[in-house]
Amino acid sequence: MTDCLELLHEAPARALDVPPLLFIHGAYVGAWCWQEHFLPWFAAQGFDAWALSLRGHGGSRTSRPRDTLSIDDYVDDVLRAQERLPAEPILIGHSMGGFVAQKALERHPFPAIVLLCSVPPTGLAGSLLHMLLSSPLALLEMNLFMTGKRKPHRSLVEALFHHQPPEPDLARYLAASGPESLRAIWDMMGFSRIDRTRQHPAPVHVFGAEHDKIIPPDQVETTARFYGTTARILPEFGHTLMLEPGWERAAQAIAQVLQPAAQAA
Incomplete structure (x- = not known):
């Protein structure tokens, strides 16, 4: 089997003079998580919106065993x-996708990156300690789900969402x-940390979610300090904000920080 990457695309009817957006998903999911709401919404605002499924996710194939795939x-x-x-x-990266975006900036210049509830530059250790202390059952269910042993139960769903999507939508998301x-x-976990000295210069916009139980606000603040910027903590959201009811508010906040890029282009 030859590796083949899935790229989903929503073209704007009237494009802004601004770089295209490439959305990078987090662990367990694929580009479909952006297609649900964000891609069509950003295209309607004039952005050329793309979403990538990393190999072994969504519609992207790989010839490698899944557990050998690295950052x-x-x-x-x-x-x-x-x-x-x-x-x-x-680049707009969520959770693991945010960590991938930060590593990509070490190897290639990009106009900007946007980090949404991103794994911090120092890695996952702080996040896992937080979950161990505050949501141990959700952490257990996440580990079971990661190894494909069973679908997640209620604790993990509650860790992913502050406001749960309707049950039919939630069932689709979990099935995908x-x-x-x-x-x-x-x-x-620390074997591939971010090296700031190797990153190409670029604006870094850092967003978190008030009720995120996986990458809590203090971890988001750590990321912002690393880049010498201010974290924007979005109220009334959990970790998976692009699929949560009220997602438009998160999309609008992201679009707002991209407007200077549109004006400068």
């Missing part, structure tokens, strides 16, 4: 994807999700 492999996917876009994109690479998780 560097996922960065390779981002670099391959950006070559297919009409111009250098702004799948296990994550153990190698990639270990990389984020």
